[in-house]
Amino acid sequence: MAANNSGAAHGSLLDDSFGDDLLSDWYIYETAEPAAPQDDMFPSTIPECDPTVSPRLYHTCMAPISLAVLLGLSLLVKRRHLHRDCWNGIPGLLSPANFLEEEGNRGLMAAVFGILFSSLCVLVLDADPLPLITHSSQHSREYWKILALLYYPAFYYPLAACATVGHRASYLLGCLLSWCHCVVHVWQKVDCPQSPKIYRYYSMLSYVPIILCLVVLSLWYPALLIRSFTGKEETSNKEVTGRGYYKKYLKAVLSRRLQKGSTPKLEESLVSRLRAYLCSYIYAPEEGFQLPLKLVLSMTTSVIAVYQVALLLLVAFVPTIQIVRAGMTKDVVVLLVQFGLVPSENPGMPGDMEKELSTVKHYLWSLEVCYVCSLVLCCLLTLAMLLRTLVMHRSNLKALYQGAVLDVFYKAHILRPSRQAIVCWMSFASFQTAFACLGLLIQQVIFFICFAAFTFLVVIPLQSGTSSYLFKVVRNMWPFWLTLVVAVIVQNVAAHYQFLEQHPLRKELTNRRALYIVTYLLFPINVLVGVLAGVWRMVISALYNAIHFCQLDISLLNRGVETFDPGYHAYCHYLKTEVSQSHPLMRAFCLLLLQPTKPQGPPEPRMGDLEEGLQLMHTKKAPSGGGRLKRSRARWWLAYTLLNNPSLMGCRKTALCDPTANGAQLSPPRP
Secondary structure (H helix, E strand, O other), rough: OOOHEEEEEEEHHHHHHHHHHHHHHHOOOHHOOOOOOOHHHHHHHOOOOOOOOOHHHHHHHHHHHHHHHHHHHOOOOOOOOOOOOOHHHOOOOOOOOOOOOOOOOOOHHHHHHHHHHHHHHHHHHHOOOOOOOOOOOOOHHHHHHHHHHHHHHHHOOOHHEEEEOOOOHHHHHHHHHHHHHHHHHHHHHOOOOOOOOOOHHHHHHHHHHHHHHHHHHHHHHHHHHHHHHHHHHHHHHHOOOOOHHHHHHHHHHHHOOOOOOOOOOOOOOHHHHHHHHHOOOOOOOOOOOOOOHHHHHHHHHHHHHHHHHHHHHHHHHHHHHHHHOOOOOOOHHHHHHHOOOOOOOOOOOOOOOOHHHHHHHHHHHHHHHHHHHHHHHHHHHHHHHHHHHHHHHHHHHHHHHHOOOOOOOOOOOOOOOHHHHHHHHOOHHHHHHHHHHHHHHHHHHHHHHHHHHHHHHHHHHHHHOOOOOHHHHHHHHHHHHHHHHHHHHHHHHHHHHHEEEEOOOOOEEEEEEHHHHHHHHHHHHHHHHHHHHHHHHHHHHHHHHHHEEEOOOOOOOOOOOOOHHHHHHHHHHHHHHHHHOHHHHHHHHHHHHHOOOOOOOOOOOHHHHHHHHHHHHOOOOOOOOHHHHHHHHHHHHHHHHHHHHHHHOOOOOOOHHHHOOOOOOOOOOOO
């Protein structure tokens, strides 16, 4: 009895000591001898940092300054239709950019939109989305986020409006604003490079696009100011916006000639086809063609979106799994061995567990490698699809400029603006950015699962020399797989040699009775082959849709139901608005018509000219063919333009139907 009591007491002491050790080792935040310093391992130990210029102070000072700049710039913009007699037509509304014009400060606008989108990414995860209001409650935080969505565009509005005014004072204000924003942001990150949010360096890394865009603005506005003093900007402002690009496009179209003696190759080598396929994913600038401003903005924000999402995915997973791997203990390994997740030589009698602990750490390291590799692959694929999108945008725009509507859409469309087209045009850049974010997230989930499955089912078992579940399934079901492979090979060989009669110019079926017999006998096996083909179809369609999710120029749905794809639907209407409102040839002809001609008075007559004219009056000569040649050439170019741009036919017929359209005067009818 005493022995039992002493044994029980000894067992209870062992249990208590084991429980204390288990508790002390289970919570990795309370380890007695950490492998790394606490500040390097756990971001919760990073203290809160208050910069010298807090975000609230920064926005409190800069918001009134931005409003004052907007009011000052409005005095430089004249109204066109509203109260022209009041202050000579000023003040007026400030436009952030001429989105339908092909020339202008495209890089400057891309930088402003990059700042705006990066600010949106920051406020989504910030505890105080509206910097003017700090320590907001959880209930009111969502309302402040909605208000911040309207505050940030208004806050950065002067950075874009200073360039569209085209005045030296506006350029000077743009310099001062961009310098102030850039200096304050750099100062804040130098004061507080680390923060406890998600990861110690996440806040600084998420502000990198904002700082880079502000640096671009800080260099762009001084360049514009210097150009305005040198006189180059003044001469360019006097001309119509986009005039240079339209003339270049017109010259490129008219100077294009077919190369004589060049015949298309019927057969190309594999290397040339591979080179052409790779070049289709690389956008190279083409002389005489320029992408619209909305496409440039959408690509800029999409690239920034890829960076922001990839950064968030990286800092949310990798530091966490590193903490788990560093704090892994033998007690956790015992549980994993008991559940069969970690192989062990004696799972029923846990011993030293050093080998199993190293195995678990190796598994976690492999998981981290799979995650990083899949993230890098997803970023590369998304960027490649965005470059492919630029190539498709250019080909589609060039086809629509030439009037080849059926080369872009599967049915005829009227290229004119509408209510739905205007709404889609306004939201196109936003859709492209959002689809790039979602596409990267979907790809990361899919490719991480694929990498992890391949690693733990194939690579690790081959390294350790053990058999995985995949190898067991293949080993046990090899007759089934062999039957399916043999059935597919037999059908292909029989179809080629027995059921197909080949002639020099045609091919026909033969041995139809044998064909019917084989079709009937192989029906059950083909059902199983169809199951595998269905699985493959599901996998390949999921991969294809995930990879091409960020491409709005193609539909992920079949023809006939393309309108249910919101991305492709917005892209089609965007093309309609862009082509109908900024057709380069149409604008080039309009600019040529608006170009003022310099009237030249008749030269003073001379005596020699008078005598020569009297002699010519008595001689009959054929009229010069110079004017006729010019008229014929103009008519041929007009016919060429109308053939390549059928949308202009309606305007020409309307002009011809009105006899007073070209300045002709109606004469009274003759009696």
